[in-house]
Amino acid sequence: MDDEAIVLAAPLVRTDPHRPDTETWLGRPVPEGYTDMIDQVRELLDRLAGAAPSAEVVRSTTKTVAELSAALAAYEVDEPDQLSGRLGSAAGRAQVAGPALHVDEVDDERMTGRVRFGRHFLGSNGVVHGGAIPYLFDDLLGRLALGGGRPRSRTAYLHVDYRSVAPIDTELRVAAFFDREEGRKHFLRGTLHDGDRLCAEATALFVALNPGQT
Numbered sequence: 001m002d003d004e005a006i007v008l009a010a011p012l013v014r015t016d017p018h019r020p021d022t023e024t025w026l027g028r029p030v031p032e033g034y035t036d037m038i039d040q041v042r043e044l045l046d047r048l049a050g051a052a053p054s055a056e057v058v059r060s061t062t063k064t065v066a067e068l069s070a071a072l073a074a075y076e077v078d079e080p081d082q083l084s085g086r087l088g089s090a091a092g093r094a095q096v097a098g099p100a101l102h103v104d105e106v107d108d109e110r111m112t113g114r115v116r117f118g119r120h121f122l123g124s125n126g127v128v129h130g131g132a133i134p135y136l137f138d139d140l141l142g143r144l145a146l147g148g149g150r151p152r153s154r155t156a157y158l159h160v161d162y163r164s165v166a167p168i169d170t171e172l173r174v175a176a177f178f179d180r181e182e183g184r185k186h187f188l189r190g191t192l193h194d195g196d197r198l199c200a201e202a203t204a205l206f207v208a209l210n211p212g213q214t
């Protein structure tokens with residue numbers, strides 16, 4: 001079984017995966033508090049984006065962040081052992097490059113959830129940066145592409161239509177649908193809503209990798 005199949009086995013049930021008490025990655029326990037640490041880093045990125053600090057605060061923050069980087073550098077691991085981005089049941093897979101996506105319901109053909117883009121993802125005028133939305137869809141649709149026991153696949157194209165602005169600091173709804181497959185080609189579609197208002201929708205092709213294809 002490949003790594004993705006192992007990870008996805010856990011979240012493919014009706015669940016509220018936010019802040020799981022315990023989680024394992026490839027049979028190993030995830031350190032207690034790991035997702036809390038990721039949440040704090042998300043908060044830090046939001047605060048950083050929104051702050052115009054004094055020179056004194058800039059100096060002390062720079063020092064503190066450098067110390068944190070050094071502490072984590074001592075625990076650097078190779079890709080197979082990385083936790084960030086690999087925790088399928090954590091918000092946003094514990095990957096701060098993207099927003100904290102919470103999956104609420106998932107089956108083989110459909111996935112629904114919630115997402116909140118913080119200040120870190122601000123473009124302008126209180127609206128999410130246009131580049132953050134394809135990231136969200138790639139992640140959302142990529143997860144569903146791997147569902148249902150389907151083989152590993154890669155995004156071949158991702159088309160995003162921006163229908164109306166997506167506000168930051170607002171809980172938005174996401175949905176993903178597995179539309180059809182034609183051989184190795186898997187066609188998926190996704191939506192992002194603010195209440196009843198459609199903010200963006202996406203269509204994507206994921207191509208299943210051949211055995212041994214890297």
Ligand SMILES: CCCCC/C=C\C/C=C\C/C=C\C/C=C\CCCC(=O)SCCNC(=O)CCNC(=O)[C@H](O)C(C)(C)COP(=O)(O)OP(=O)(O)OC[C@H]1O[C@@H](n2cnc3c(N)ncnc32)[C@H](O)[C@@H]1OP(=O)(O)O
Pocket residue numbers: 003004007008085086087088093138139140142143146153154155156157183184185205207209210213
């Ligand atoms: C990143 C996550 C890592 C996870 C690690 C482990 C655990 C994590 C836990 C959970 C993970 C959960 C979810 C994952 C979340 C997100 C997923 C993100 C996925 C990505 O973000 S991944 C990076 C971006 N992605 C690329 O980096 C692709 C670069 N590219 C290629 O790697 C090749 O290009 C490939 C493989 C796509 C195809 O190559 P190939 O040689 O295998 O196959 P071929 O070219 O023959 O295409 C076969 C048929 O698809 C048609 N086709 C192909 N491309 C097309 C296009 N653009 N438009 C229209 N049709 C197209 C052909 O026309 C033919 O169609 P036909 O058979 O009908 O002729």
